Amino acid sequence: MSLMQPISLYDEISLDIREGRGISIECDNISIPVDRTNLAFKAAEAFFKTTGINNKAIIKIKKRIPVAAGLGGGSSNAATVLMALNELTSLNLSANDLAKIGLAIGSDVPFFLVGKPCLAKGRGEILEPVELPKFWYVLINPGFPVSTQWVYRNLNLTKNIENINI
Template sequence: MHALTLPAPAKLNLMLHILGRRADGYHELQTLFQFLDYGDELTFSLREDGQIRLHTELPGVEHDSNLIVRAARLLQTQSGCRLGADIRLTKRLPMGGGIGGGSSDAATTLLGLDHLWNLHLGEECLAEIGLSLGADVPVFVRGHAAFAEGVGERLQPVELEEPWFLVIAPQVSVSTAEIFSDPELTRNTPAITVRSLLARGGHNDCQPIVEKRYPQVRNALSLLNKFVPARMTGTGACVFGSFPNQGEADKVRRQLPADLPSFVAQGRNISMLHRSLGRLAQEVSA
């Protein structure tokens, strides 16, 4: 195989509780991840000279600083692989949106190049590599809806309903570091169990801070709340509401302002990246 195209799906944080601040400055948290059937797309082409070339520019992101390039080079280093890749990105997920664009791209790069380079390192190893790139990368590497603890790296797979979501993407990039450093951020939410979470639901401790700092997010939440209970994912800026079917989600989307970016997608417990890899494995074995 000399080329491979794979999706990099979005995720939603269905809740995000901040339990406290650790000695290293990071925060102990609990969150619930679910994937969406919507995201970026990456194409990897094999190079024999060991070079990693990303041929898609992102505004304000240097080539060597892009998580895609960093993931590919880290995989080379950890595996000792001397092969390289040309990489092309179709970007659909907003940057700073809280739906995992950069982390998902990095995870797809690790899994895609592991396949293209015939490394067969396995999810455990790839998730460990991914954690050094970002706390959200391992959940994309593992590809299953999960309850996460620690800084987001301790994952417990869960089976959730798979509703349709309307996601609004206010045209603002929210800095995660800025939100987590805000002195008014709630940092003492009591820990809960998966069972109690699934029974009673949760909330997002970051949402009040983001609403206060970013009127675009506050306005989007207010707008969506007219139709369904609206929530923010991660540290924002994207907000979402759930619907029992695609038709009802599309109906509300048509009532939103034309200049407000949004999309409709189904929540999935198995990511479309892993479903694509599963089909690829079946084709190879056949």
């Protein structure tokens, strides 16, 4: 179980759909892939495949969230693309439908569709909104990337107390 909290740090995404087919991505940070491995690309691709829409998506990303900082930058961008395409195409897919598409892209994409503090269970697909008191966060970036996958793989979440597993 994880407690997830949205913060006011975000990348700026602009998205345009046009006649034609395909997906193009531009980013002001050269360390961000602009190919099929980009989660925003995957979101547009999944949206078009799920809905049967055949348009061209042009996605521009102004990177503000530090890369590989564990803040969900790629997942939040994917969620933003899903919401934008839903609005631009006037399909009005439900939040559940968008979450299903998002979950196939990444475990925390559905959280960024909710936009509220949540307890996340399972792989992140089971979200329970929670009320939290207001407080300040201090984010410290060490200046080098840290893979979230590496952190979770190497984090010992079990205390050495009988019958307790955190």
